[in-house]
Amino acid sequence: MQSITNYHPGLPPIFALATGSSRAAIAIMRVSGDGCADILTRLAGRLPLPRRAVLRSLWRDAASGTDHLDDALVLWFPAPRSYTGEDSFELHLHAGPAVITAVADALVEAGARPAEPGEFTRRAFMHGRIDLTEAEGIADLIAAETEAQRRQALSQVDGALSTLYREWADRLRVVLARQEALIDFPDEDLPPDVEAGLLAEIASLRDEIGAHLADGSRGERIRRGIVFAIAGPPNAGKSSLLNWLAERDAAIVSPIAGTTRDAVEIAIILADVKVTLVDTAGLRETSDPVEAEGVRRAMFHVEHSDAVIQMFPADDLPACLLPGSIPVCNKIDLVPPPAVISDTPVYGISLKTGEGLQALHSVLEEKTRALTAGTGAAPLTRARHRAAAEAARTNLDEALRVDWPEMRGEELRLAMRSLGRLTGEVGVEDILDTVFGQFCIGK
Numbered sequence: 001m002q003s004i005t006n007y008h009p010g011l012p013p014i015f016a017l018a019t020g021s022s023r024a025a026i027a028i029m030r031v032s033g034d035g036c037a038d039i040l041t042r043l044a045g046r047l048p049l050p051r052r053a054v055l056r057s058l059w060r061d062a063a064s065g066t067d068h069l070d071d072a073l074v075l076w077f078p079a080p081r082s083y084t085g086e087d088s089f090e091l092h093l094h095a096g097p098a099v100i101t102a103v104a105d106a107l108v109e110a111g112a113r114p115a116e117p118g119e120f121t122r123r124a125f126m127h128g129r130i131d132l133t134e135a136e137g138i139a140d141l142i143a144a145e146t147e148a149q150r151r152q153a154l155s156q157v158d159g160a161l162s163t164l165y166r167e168w169a170d171r172l173r174v175v176l177a178r179q180e181a182l183i184d185f186p187d188e189d190l191p192p193d194v195e196a197g198l199l200a201e202i203a204s205l206r207d208e209i210g211a212h213l214a215d216g217s218r219g220e221r222i223r224r225g226i227v228f229a230i231a232g233p234p235n236a237g238k239s240s241l242l243n244w245l246a247e248r249d250a251a252i253v254s255p256i257a258g259t260t261r262d263a264v265e266i267a268i269i270l271a272d273v274k275v276t277l278v279d280t281a282g283l284r285e286t287s288d289p290v291e292a293e294g295v296r297r298a299m300f301h302v303e304h305s306d307a308v309i310q311m312f313p314a315d316d317l318p319a320c321l322l323p324g325s326i327p328v329c330n331k332i333d334l335v336p337p338p339a340v341i342s343d344t345p346v347y348g349i350s351l352k353t354g355e356g357l358q359a360l361h362s363v364l365e366e367k368t369r370a371l372t373a374g375t376g377a378a379p380l381t382r383a384r385h386r387a388a389a390e391a392a393r394t395n396l397d398e399a400l401r402v403d404w405p406e407m408r409g410e411e412l413r414l415a416m417r418s419l420g421r422l423t424g425e426v427g428v429e430d431i432l433d434t435v436f437g438q439f440c441i442g443k
């Protein structure tokens, strides 16, 4: 699968708990690398059949019957049919901290060392079991908190992005070969439409990559979640709305204008997407330096959110609306709300009586869907993907612009390289630490 990264004989054995550190019945210790057969034999006496769960007594040294450590379910995965592609095994231990420590000590004594974060997956990548986007998908799947994140990560693990990027790379390879034929045999009798066909294919590749980039960042939004800022004048009921949406008493509510100073961030799930709500200080001129700092921070969140819920009380309407905001008129138990402000429909609510709240909830879900919806089957999910795809598109643009066949060939080669970096086939040594550093230990 991978070209240059494929063959890494004899990487030293590593181990880590694959399960979490909170109280549980079973802890899974995972071991992988050269010498695993000897280590497992040393601890469990002999090797089980591959991929069959068997119950074994574990010892510091089974041969001499030294130190009975635990009775555990043991699984043996000889290379290459393992997660890492190396000889590996799993020990399903009783999860007591002392059991885990004793087994870890025995593994060190047998020659293994604790794994770095993401090291198992990095080895899977090095041995060509998965490509880079699939590895990133695994990290996302482990971190997934929402249905949308889970679905997106799983499709990336299953190779949705790889397939797309490899297909582009394959087509580009054909283009490059034809371009080189034009360079090598400029005066031969190549059919006259060869060059026209070549340019058309470059343009269509460029446009497909362009469409992939113009996805409104939906994959990145689903992956990291989106942010709604709640902003407006003091006492509009911003903190009251936050508490209602969060279904708990997260922020202080009081009749004193200027109650909220620090921005209060709460994550909720709307339409299967993680949404961080940011309650902010009421916007007004103030001589209080602490409140002024709160207002400054509020403005920051207004500028850096994916959408703003602009809140105001029914008895004090704003002169104008922030462009693109969701206008919410609170306290309609006191005064009826306006239907529109500057031609924009206004959502009337009362946090006191509950009127209009379900409708507002639906509006926020709709907005969330709009911010994360799209048509392409496999959205890009990271800045890394965006940068590499942008670079490939720029190179293809250049390839269309230049007249010299040699220069066009060079641009096509650069575009190939950018696509190769996406899947990790070429020149990625510099980014591996970043990609695998985001994993937890044990994966």
Ligand SMILES: Nc1nc2c(ncn2[C@@H]2O[C@H](COP(=O)(O)OP(=O)(O)OP(=O)(O)O)[C@@H](O)[C@H]2O)c(=O)[nH]1
Pocket (backbone or CB within 6 Å): 233, 234, 235, 236, 237, 238, 239, 240, 241, 252, 253, 254, 255, 256, 257, 258, 259, 260, 261, 280, 281, 282, 283, 330, 331, 332, 333, 334, 349, 350, 351, 352, 353
């Ligand atoms: N009558 C009425 N009072 C409300 C409603 N919603 C909130 N309040 C009251 O309005 C006051 C201000 O509410 P908050 O939620 O603290 O308002 P805020 O916008 O967060 O205020 P600051 O943090 O000071 O900017 C509190 O006394 C609330 O109980 C409503 O729908 N109707």
Ligand SMILES: [K+]
Pocket (backbone or CB within 6 Å): 234, 235, 253, 254, 255, 256, 257, 258, 259, 260
């Ligand atoms: K208040």
Ligand SMILES: [Mg+2]
Pocket (backbone or CB within 6 Å): 238, 239, 240, 251, 252, 253, 259, 260, 279, 280, 282
């Ligand atoms: Mg408040």
